[in-house]
Amino acid sequence: MAETPEPIVQATKYTVNCLPEDCIxxxxxxxxxxxxxxxxxxxxxxxxxxxxxxxxxxxMRPSSREDEWLATHRFDLDTALQLAKEQAPLVTVNGFTVSDALRMAERRLP
Known part of the structure; x- marks a missing residue:
């Protein structure tokens, strides 16, 4: 009888954000x-x-991605995390900056 293989565990996603996770x-x-x-x-x-x-x-869908596009949009983990950290303070949602969102969150506190 074949031995059951050991499961493989791998992290596949990181979240980078300037807002605290409990912020609405x-x-x-x-x-x-x-x-x-x-x-x-x-x-x-x-x-x-x-x-x-x-x-x-x-x-684009995977079938539409060309090697040239992939070469400029895929990174090693350290580079990807660094780029995400650089971009996080620049995120704007419907005209609201990260700073705006943080100020609004502070006003919601009791």
Whole structure:
């Protein structure tokens, strides 16, 4: 009888955010770093993916992604986390900056 293999556990997603996790609007301002295989990671915000040049682009379906696009939108983990940390303070949602959201959250405190 075959031996049951040991399960593999792997982290595949990190969340980067300037708002505290208990802030009601936190999820709106988050950036994620998501594993894409072969030790490559994507920096994501909703349906957009960060490029090496610092611009956000819509992330096409896998069958539509060309090698050139992948080369500029996939990073090693350390680089992806650093890029996400650099972008997190710049997130704007419906004209509200991270600073605006933090001020509003402070006013909601009892």
């Amino acid at each position: 609007d936190s999820h709106l301002f988050e950036i994620t770093v998501e594993y894409r295989g072969a030790d490559r990671w994507a920096v994501k915000r909703h349906s957009s993916c960060l490029g090496a040049d610092g611009t956000w682009e819509y992330e």
